[in-house]
Amino acid sequence: MRLFSCQNCGQLLHFENSVCMRCGSSLGLIPETLELTALAAEDGAWRALADNGLWRYCENATLGACNWLVPAGGDAVYCPSCRLNRTIPDISDPVRATLWREIEVAKRRLVYALRRLRLPIPSRAEGAAHGLAFDFLADSDPSAPVLTGHDDGLITLNIAEADPAERERRRVELGEPYRTLLGHMRHEIGHFYWNELVRDGGKLDACRAVFGDETLDYQQALQRHYQTGAPEGWQEGYISAYATMHPWEDFAETWTHYLHIVDTLDTAESFGVTIEPDVSDDPDTVVELTFDPYRTRNFDKLIDAWLPLSVALNSLNRSMGQPDLYPFALTPPVIEKLRFIHQLVRGAKRSG
Known part of the structure; x- marks a missing residue:
């Protein structure tokens, strides 16, 4: 995620900001350009300092759940991110409303990344038969909890x-090193893009050569995974234990980590991060980010930058008494799976 600056006063801004803390300007993100802009009120709308256009806030801004904009002269009420919602929880409940707002932050980060990568985002709300849509649901029956997952675009x-607290409880119970809202979003969207780019994109044979045969019975694989766990030595060929369960999950987990890597490198590039340890003259431990991770076609650049950066990030976390920020190993087979995802993404053409 790149950094932004206030066009009115030059203050450093972050993606989630809706008000500049220095000058008090209202802020909004222009979806078409992905620019966070300072705004000036004008005739019931907002004049954007970034492009001089007239904009309105997404309707969900009134609920504190969005800072994206829609054209002032158009019919759109919701921004491209919020238009993907099919169901949201009962926000008359303040607890559920708070949880929903946190989910929307993660979803906007996801949609931002998809747009930076210029991936197609067919929307069910706009008529795509198997388009993308989100249901954010609360448990109502303890015997039948809501299951997070993907089903044909939903x-x-x-x-x-x-x-x-609940997410951490589940992480510990399942023995996971990592569990976040954004991680869930990136994983489930990986299933969506398997449909879009692999199944419907003529890449089935190429994908099977890397991830295996997805026609294996999924329910049997799921049952086996939760009964016996990951096979011994799984770390050599998979990014996570869950990835060993089925080729679909291996693809979705690898997709997740590709987005992790690209977006974190983008953040590091925005901060001008350079890694050059004082105690080593090994060139593999040095990184100076001078490229756009979202646009580069050179996959090796991503990995060559990521490996030393992830070591530095883990070391910083340990200095604060925190777990490793990136507790995963990128072995040669995993790197080749990431390479496949990169080539798939770079070959995709955005149509919506």
């Missing part, structure tokens, strides 16, 4: 995942 998320 991504369902249990809003309990937005509760940090």
Whole structure:
């Protein structure tokens, strides 16, 4: 995620900001350009300092759940991110409303990344038969909890995942090193793009050569995974234990980490991060980010930058007494799977 600056006063801004803390300007993100802009009120709308256009806030801004903009002269009420919602929880409940707002932050980060990558985003709300849509649901029956998952374009998320205590409880119970809202979003969208770019994109044979045969019975694989766990030595060929369950999950987990890597490198580039340890003259430990991770066609650039950066990030976390920020190993087979995702993404053409 790149950094932004206030066009009115030059203050450093972050993606989630809706008000400049220095000059008090209202802020909004222009979806078409992905620019966070300072705004000036004008005739019931907002004049954007970034492009001089007239804009209105997305309707969900009134609920504190969005800072994106829609054209002032158009019919759109919701921004491109919020238009993907099919179901949201009962926000008359203040607890559920708070959880939903956290989910929307993660979803906007996801949509931002998809747009930076220029991936197609067909929307069910706009008529695409198997287009993308989100259901954010709360448990109502203890015997039948809402399951987070993907089904033919529809991504369902249990809003309990937005509760940090509940999410941590589930992480520990399942023995996971990592569990976040954004991670859920990136994983489930990986299933969506398997449909879009692999199944419907003529890449089935190429994908099977890397991830295996997805026609294996999924329910049997799921049952086996939760009964016996990941096979011994799984770390050599998979990014996570869950990835060993089925080729679909291996693809979605690898897709998730590709987005992790690209977006974190983008943040590091925005901060001008350079890694050059004083105690080593090994060139593999040096990185100076001078390229756009979202646009580069050179996959090796991404990995060559990511490996030393992830070591530095983990070391910083340990200095604060925190777990490793990136507790995963990129072995040669995993890197080749990431390479496949990169080539798939770079070959995609955005149509919506």
